[in-house]
Amino acid sequence: xxxxxxxxxxxxxxxxxxxxxxxxxxxxxxxxxxxxxxxxxxxxxxxxxxxxxxxxxxxxxxxxxxxxxxxxxxxxxxxxxxxxxxxxxxxxxxxxxxxxxxxxxxxxxxxxxxxxxxxxxxxxxxxxxxxxxxxxxxxxxxxxxxxxxxxxxxx
Amino acid sequence: xxxxxxxxxxxxxxxxxxxxxxxxxxxxxxxxxxxxxxxxxxxxxxxxxxxxxxxxxxxxxxxxxxxxxxxxxxxxxxxxxxxxxxxxxxxxxxxxxxxxxxxxxxxxxxxxxxxxxxxxxxxxxxxxxxxxxxxxxxxxxxxxxxxxxxxxxxx
DNA sequence: TATTTTTAGTTGACATATAAACTAAAATAA
DNA sequence: TTATTTTAGTTTATATGTCAACTAAAAATA
Numbered sequence: 001x002x003x004x005x006x007x008x009x010x011x012x013x014x015x016x017x018x019x020x021x022x023x024x025x026x027x028x029x030x031x032x033x034x035x036x037x038x039x040x041x042x043x044x045x046x047x048x049x050x051x052x053x054x055x056x057x058x059x060x061x062x063x064x065x066x067x068x069x070x071x072x073x074x075x076x077x078x079x080x081x082x083x084x085x086x087x088x089x090x091x092x093x094x095x096x097x098x099x100x101x102x103x104x105x106x107x108x109x110x111x112x113x114x115x116x117x118x119x120x121x122x123x124x125x126x127x128x129x130x131x132x133x134x135x136x137x138x139x140x141x142x143x144x145x146x147x148x149x150x151x152x153x154x155x
Numbered sequence: 156x157x158x159x160x161x162x163x164x165x166x167x168x169x170x171x172x173x174x175x176x177x178x179x180x181x182x183x184x185x186x187x188x189x190x191x192x193x194x195x196x197x198x199x200x201x202x203x204x205x206x207x208x209x210x211x212x213x214x215x216x217x218x219x220x221x222x223x224x225x226x227x228x229x230x231x232x233x234x235x236x237x238x239x240x241x242x243x244x245x246x247x248x249x250x251x252x253x254x255x256x257x258x259x260x261x262x263x264x265x266x267x268x269x270x271x272x273x274x275x276x277x278x279x280x281x282x283x284x285x286x287x288x289x290x291x292x293x294x295x296x297x298x299x300x301x302x303x304x305x306x307x308x309x310x
Numbered sequence: 311t312a313t314t315t316t317t318a319g320t321t322g323a324c325a326t327a328t329a330a331a332c333t334a335a336a337a338t339a340a
Numbered sequence: 341t342t343a344t345t346t347t348a349g350t351t352t353a354t355a356t357g358t359c360a361a362c363t364a365a366a367a368a369t370a
Contacts, residue, residue, distance in 0.1 A: 008223040015283035021298035026181030068163040128170035143176035149282040
């Protein structure tokens with residue numbers, strides 16, 4: 001894994017390298033976290049849904065989950081199918097809108113969400129422990145700035 | 156898209172928020188770039204292969220592509236199947252190792268790689284134009300530091 | 311040299327992801 | 341009220357991604 005700290009190609013511009021640095025770091029993060037949730041969950045995507053459900057104060061529909069996690073509704077269907085089959089979540093018909101479901105954690109789903117979250121937070125701390133408080137703040141600020149660049153100027 | 160500049164949940168610690176900032180920025184980047192290569196290519200993954208082949212000085216095998224891009228060999232098989240069917244790349248049997256293929260861009264594949272790369276570099280410049288040179292350097296440095304954190308301390 | 315182990319690539323099973331076409335229901339307009 | 345449009349969720353087709361099992365060939369070792 002050590003080798004993959006370096007990007008695979010060289011870039012003509014530093015701004016391109018910076019953008020690829022983010023992409024590459026996230027790719028590595030994904031690789032590492034992929035196995036992290038096993039064997040309890042199949043993927044990070046499933047974990048994200050459990051965490052969101054556990055942290056939310058409001059009731060969430062499938063649409064809400066998709067919007068918040070930037071996941072297509074058709075993908076949400078399958079993710080929830082699998083989480084439902086495992087007994088982590090349940091779909092309850094919405095009280096007034098018969099097109100919609102309210103998604104809730106089951107008791108065991110909530111327990112699992114909290115157990116995995118605890119493990120996850122610990123790992124996050126390990127990963128970030130080499131960075132100073134100032135650097136942490138700088139990452140948050142700079143990433144926001146890049147996202148603003150992404151949001152403007154179209155596709 | 157503007158709404159998604161903000162992360163979907165709040166975090167107990169700033170280091171967790173920083174890590175999720177990277178993840179979220181990369182997710183947005185992926186969304187934006189996903190459509191960027193269409194209709195010529197199906198995905199960023201295909202673009203990455205073309206760019207790597209175009210930029211490399213050495214001959215690359217399927218294994219080399221997978222190692223450099225952190226993509227499983229079984230995934231490389233499918234990606235190259237599709238790129239080959241489109242006429243972008245060709246598999247040539249390795250001169251001495253009969254298990255292996257040398258992957259090369261076709262003439263039209265090279266042309267496409269260069270065309271898309273040009274378009275891509277322009278877009279990258281738009282995205283990053285709001286950042287100062289110092290900030291660009293800081294992103295490169297900080298992302299490397301995070302990757303070092305990921306590489307140490309196991310899984 | 312003969313046997314064992316490793317390696318390159320493919321295949322199949324499964325999870326994630328999007329887009330388009332669809333159903334049923336809600337919201338809006340006529 | 342009726343007709344139209346929008347919305348929530350599912351289904352299907354296709355691409356990306358992993359892992360495990362497999363084949364054939366190379367490399368290591370006995």
